[in-house]
Amino acid sequence: MRSFGLLVRLVTISAYIYVLSYIFLKKINSGGIISMASRMTSPERMAAVISGQKPDRIPVVPFIEGYAAQITGISLGDFYADGDKCFEAQFASMRLHGYEQTPMYGYASCGAWEFGGEIGFPYGKGQGAPYVKKHPVETIEDIDKLEVPDFGRELPGAYKIADRVATRCVELGMPATVQIGSIFTAASVVADTSEFLAWLIMEPKAVHRLLDKVSEMFVNALDYFADKYGSESLLPFDGGPSESNNMISPQMFEEFAYPYMKKVHTRVKELGIHAVLMHPCANQNLNIPYYVKLREEMNWAGKYLWLFGPETPIKDQIKAFGDHDVICGNINPPLFLTNSYEELLEICRRNIEEGINSPSGYVLSPGCEFPVNAAPVKVMAMVDAAEKYGRYE
Structure with missing residues (x-):
């Protein structure tokens, strides 16, 4: 197995190496605002967590995407449609706030465009991410007509944009997060979503054919990015809301979601990838046994970074995964819109208190994407809380 030293490139913001060795963050204390010099850089901090060591303080990964467009003055549509603008907005945001997240590209409706459907970019009022305008599968017969995207030719759909973001990241020694x-979630948008959910009961064999084709697309994506950038430079991410227990039962998860998740993650292991960001979105508490089963059956030496929704208590995550994997604190995202800086500082303190002693590491995060329209001071609350309450020394 490659040295964990390679993980400095895997899940870090090594751009800080080019900017400064020490960062000074403002910290609210009972006696007022004071300065504190970090003893680790962001690359060192994340490398320590992934390798099972304790950093100087807990890392902060605020799951920021669209928010970066807001604070840098570009439209949300351009953020998702232009890989350079997407990278530059996120790169500016991480330098502004001093958190440990690297730029990434993705959205919940991934799959529809890649299989020949049509999406819309969020240029309209109230739109927060790309959305499906035309599903490539509207009938059962359409499933058999689908061709699995071939990454050996032109990259399909949004992967062209994701590839540009990845290139910019790897040029600076940061991971390609794809x-x-x-x-399951991708299949639910490749097909008309309401029809897909009905087919789980009425046409299960057809659903399996669709899921197999979608899983092949993701395997092809892994192969392409690993070949282009090297497995040690990849931080793939997996997750979506359609398999939540609000949508399907755990028995349906076992039949329709688990086998294809395992297929793709087996390829992760075969390629020698060191870490995967896992985001079981929304309420997936009844699915946890299957995520545990994935970990056990894979017998994978790498690390998952588990980012469950706010519905899943940190103690349950630690019990299920803490002996091997990194646990991400999961603050309820709407609180960053409704609560004050002082209230968020206290909410983060309680979250840190629950997770900081997780055996294999803990990261402070929201339970899903950071709200696009939140005020910058709300990100500052997370970083300040990590400095004030999340130090190991």
Whole structure:
């Protein structure tokens, strides 16, 4: 197995190496605002967590995408439609706030465009991410007509944009964070979503054919990015809301989601990838046994970074995964819109208190994407809380 030293490139913001060795963050204390010099850089901090060591303080990964467009003055549509603008907005945001997240590209409706459907970019009022305008599968017969995207030719759909973001990241020594799931959620947007959910009961064999084709797309994506950038430079991410227990039962998860998730993650292991960001979105508490089963059956030496929704208590995550994997704190995202800086500082303190002693590491995060329209001071609350309450020394 490659040295964990390679993980400095895997899940870090090594751009800080080019900017400064120490960062000074403002910290609210009972006696007022004081300065504190970080003893680790962001690359060192994340490398320590992934390798099972304790950093100087807990890392902060605020799951920021569209918010970066807001604070840098570009439209949300351009953020998702232009890989350079997407990278530059996120790169500016991470330098502004001093958190440990690297730029990434992805959205919940991944799959429809890649299989020949049509999406819309969020240029309209109230739109927060790309959305499906035309599903490539509207009937059962359409499933058999689908061709699995071939990454050996022109990259399909949004992967062209994701590739540009990945290139910019790797040029600076940062990981290429690419979307490889969830297979179930992607299938639910490749097909007309309401029809897909009905087919789980009425046409299960057809659903399996669709899920197999979607899983092949993600395997092809893994192969392409690993070949282009090297497995040690990849941080794939997997996750979606359609398999939540609000949508399907755990028995349906076992039949329709688990086998295809395992297929793609087996390829992750075969390629020698060191870490995967896992985001079981929304309420997936009844699915946790299957995520545990994935970990056990894979017998994979790498690390998952588990980012469950706010519905899943940190103690349950630690019990299920803490002995091997990194647990991400999961603050309820709407709180960053409704609560004050002081209230968020306290919410983060409680979250940190629950997770900081997780055996294999803990990261402070929201339970899903950071709200696009939140005020910058709300990100500052997370970083300040990590400095004030999340130090190991």
